[in-house]
Amino acid sequence: MGKTEIILFLVLANAVFLVLIAGVFMFVFKYRKRKIEHGEELKTKEEQHQLQLMNTQLSVQQQTMQYIGREIHDSVAQKLTLASIYTGQMHNRATEPEMSKPLENIINIINDSLAELRQLSHSLTDVRKQHASFAELIANECEVVNNTGKCSATLHILGNPEMGIAAKSSLFRIVQEFMQNSLKYSECSDLKINLEYENDGLKLLLEDNGRGFNLNERKHKGIGLDNMRRRALALNGQFEMESQPGVGTKLKVAVPKENLLSET
Numbered sequence: 001m002g003k004t005e006i007i008l009f010l011v012l013a014n015a016v017f018l019v020l021i022a023g024v025f026m027f028v029f030k031y032r033k034r035k036i037e038h039g040e041e042l043k044t045k046e047e048q049h050q051l052q053l054m055n056t057q058l059s060v061q062q063q064t065m066q067y068i069g070r071e072i073h074d075s076v077a078q079k080l081t082l083a084s085i086y087t088g089q090m091h092n093r094a095t096e097p098e099m100s101k102p103l104e105n106i107i108n109i110i111n112d113s114l115a116e117l118r119q120l121s122h123s124l125t126d127v128r129k130q131h132a133s134f135a136e137l138i139a140n141e142c143e144v145v146n147n148t149g150k151c152s153a154t155l156h157i158l159g160n161p162e163m164g165i166a167a168k169s170s171l172f173r174i175v176q177e178f179m180q181n182s183l184k185y186s187e188c189s190d191l192k193i194n195l196e197y198e199n200d201g202l203k204l205l206l207e208d209n210g211r212g213f214n215l216n217e218r219k220h221k222g223i224g225l226d227n228m229r230r231r232a233l234a235l236n237g238q239f240e241m242e243s244q245p246g247v248g249t250k251l252k253v254a255v256p257k258e259n260l261l262s263e264t
Contacts, residue, residue: 047236047259050234069120069121070121072117072120072121076117077114077117077118077121080110080113080114080117081114083110084107084110084111084114087103087106087107087110088107090103091103091104091107133160133163134161134163134168134171134172134195135155135157135160135195137168137172138155138172138175138193138195139155141153141175141176141179142154142155142191142193145179145183145191148183150183150189151182151183151188151189151190151191152189152190152191153179153191153192153193154190154191154192154193155193155195156192156193156194156195157195157196158194158195158196158197159195159196159197159198160197161197161202161260162260162261163202163260163261164260164261166235167235167255167259167260167261170231170232170234170235171202171204171231171235171253171255173227173228173231174204174228174231174232174251174253175193175204175206177224177227177228178206178228178249178251179191179206181224182208182210182249185210185213186208186210186211186212186213186248186249187210187211188208188209188210188211188248189209190208190209191206191207191208192205192206192207192208193205193206194206199257200256200257201254201255201256201257201258201259201260202253202254202255202257202260203252203253203254204251204252204253204254204255205250205251205252205253206250206251206253207248207249207250207251208248208249209248210248210249211245211246211248212243212244212245212246212247212248212249213243213245213249214243214244214245215241215242215243225241228251232253232255235255235256235259235260236255236256236259237253237254237255237256237259238252238253238254238255239251239252239253240252240253
């Protein structure tokens with residue numbers, strides 16, 4: 001074999017080797033890319049499954065609440081009404097003061113319980129929450145807070161997000177829980193709620209000027225805070241709470257656009 005043939009053989013061998021190496025790299029690259037895509041597909045399917053599961057839970061919960069509300073109105077409330085009527089008749093027939101006063105107290109207790117049950121029944125069976133927009137629900141909560149005279153609640157809205165029942169219900173409960181905690185524990189005088197809807201999704205900012213708390217203390221890691229976090233994460237959202245003693249509390253929630261449109 002001459003020198004020219006040897007050089008040609010070496011060139012061809014190197015070319016084949018380089019092609020083989022390039023093929024191996026290409027195979028590894030495509031394999032890793034496919035593995036990443038498969039992982040993302042599994043993650044997406046898991047998120048969709050969790051969202052569907054939450055939708056089903058919310059649907060069952062809503063049906064159960066409406067059933068309980070109807071039973072309270074049709075059964076318990078009616079029996080308490082009869083008890084109030086019979087007790088009132090006994091009170092009218094009572095001639096001795098030592099009997100009249102206790103009966104009057106019983107009537108007041110029954111009537112107060114009846115009023116609370118009717119309010120609870122109305123709350124459980126109120127279907128307007130399903131048809132009202134998220135902004136309308138929050139505006140109504142702000143009005144309730146302002147009517148207490150203890151705190152001023154202001155709402156700023158940017159955009160008009162289209163939302164499914166699952167997302168609307170979960171986000172509404174988050175806002176409701178934050179507002180109730182602010183009223184009960186923080187002794188705040190000002191509540192601010194910012195609702196911003198952009199192309200990438202919904203951004204929700206809630207803050208009060210209350211006394212705040214230390215997030216690392218065990219006593220502040222309760223069910224309410226955990227439920228808020230779970231509701232946000234179930235929507236594949238971001239949940240961030242900030243609070244310091246004497247400064248107040250701030251909550252940021254962000255939910256991607258595609259997770260706002262789920263329906264039951």
